[in-house]
Amino acid sequence: MSSLPQYTVIVPAAGIGQRMLADRPKQYLTIAGKTILEHTLENLYAHPQIKHVIVVLNAKDDYFASLPLASKSWITRVDGGNERADSVLAGLDSMNNEKWVLVHDAARPCLDHDDLSKLLLVAQRSAYGAILACRVRDTMKRANDLQEITHTESRDNLWHALTPQFFPLVQLRDALHKAARSQVKITDEASAIEWAQGTVHLVEGRGSNIKVTQPEDLQLAEFYLQHKAAL
Numbered sequence: 001m002s003s004l005p006q007y008t009v010i011v012p013a014a015g016i017g018q019r020m021l022a023d024r025p026k027q028y029l030t031i032a033g034k035t036i037l038e039h040t041l042e043n044l045y046a047h048p049q050i051k052h053v054i055v056v057l058n059a060k061d062d063y064f065a066s067l068p069l070a071s072k073s074w075i076t077r078v079d080g081g082n083e084r085a086d087s088v089l090a091g092l093d094s095m096n097n098e099k100w101v102l103v104h105d106a107a108r109p110c111l112d113h114d115d116l117s118k119l120l121l122v123a124q125r126s127a128y129g130a131i132l133a134c135r136v137r138d139t140m141k142r143a144n145d146l147q148e149i150t151h152t153e154s155r156d157n158l159w160h161a162l163t164p165q166f167f168p169l170v171q172l173r174d175a176l177h178k179a180a181r182s183q184v185k186i187t188d189e190a191s192a193i194e195w196a197q198g199t200v201h202l203v204e205g206r207g208s209n210i211k212v213t214q215p216e217d218l219q220l221a222e223f224y225l226q227h228k229a230a231l
Contacts, residue, residue: 005049005120006049007101007120008054009052009102009164010054010088010101010103011040011041011044011105012087012088013106014056014061014079015027020215024063026212028063036106037055038068038069040107040108041053041075043110043111044104045074047113053076054091055076055106056079056088064077084188085186088176088189089176091103092172093173099168099169100124100169101169101172103163103165103166103172105163105211108163109212110209110210110221110228111163112205112206112208112228119131120166122201123201123203126201127168127198127199128167128193128199128201129201130203131164131165131188131190131201131202132163132164133160134160134204134205134206134207135155135159135160136159140152140153159202162209162211163188165190171196179192179196
């Protein structure tokens with residue numbers, strides 16, 4: 001057992017991934033010999049500071065129980081809700097006596113352990129936590145409903161939010177509950193902390209930490225996984 005601080009990760013995996021146009025939720029598509037979800041969960045637990053993973057699933061999920069890792073003692077299954085925030089709250093409500101918590105996308109199987117270590121180190125210097133992010137490299141265009149460019153956004157201080165995101169548990173749970181009561185749309189955990197007037201730090205991570213969303217992402221994720229395995 002590592003002498004370093006140990007943490008639990010919540011992995012919301014109750015979505016169906018409609019943009020993937022597949023016959024099953026995208027987290028159960030296979031790349032490099034395993035489902036995306038298996039890659040994600042095993043990669044998290046392989047980090048020396050991760051002691052437990054809470055995977056939050058659709059109550060009608062028929063796929064998870066058939067995975068080889070479904071019965072592992074380091075995994076807890078929790079039923080999720082209709083929205084991501086509902087699922088994260090379900091995961092948080094299942095935890096006891098934890099000061100900090102990580103949240104990571106089920107469809108990000110390529111997380112680098114060095115990035116996770118850096119996040120864990122930096123976040124605790126902040127009262128509100130931190131997230132992995134990468135700088136925007138491309139020119140960003142703002143458009144209207146007709147897909148006509150209205151103006152070009154400056155890339156200065158513009159970042160892509162990634163996961164994991166790492167926060168004090170009580171602050172995250174309170175922020176999500178308050179946002180839900182106010183009917184505020186929460187797209188990631190950092191947005192809940194921001195809405196609650198918290199200051200979230202950015203920790204620069206690798207662009208290879210992609211979220212598998214579109215069919216073309218499958219090949220890219222497989223490339224990154226195979227490259228990582230060869231190191």
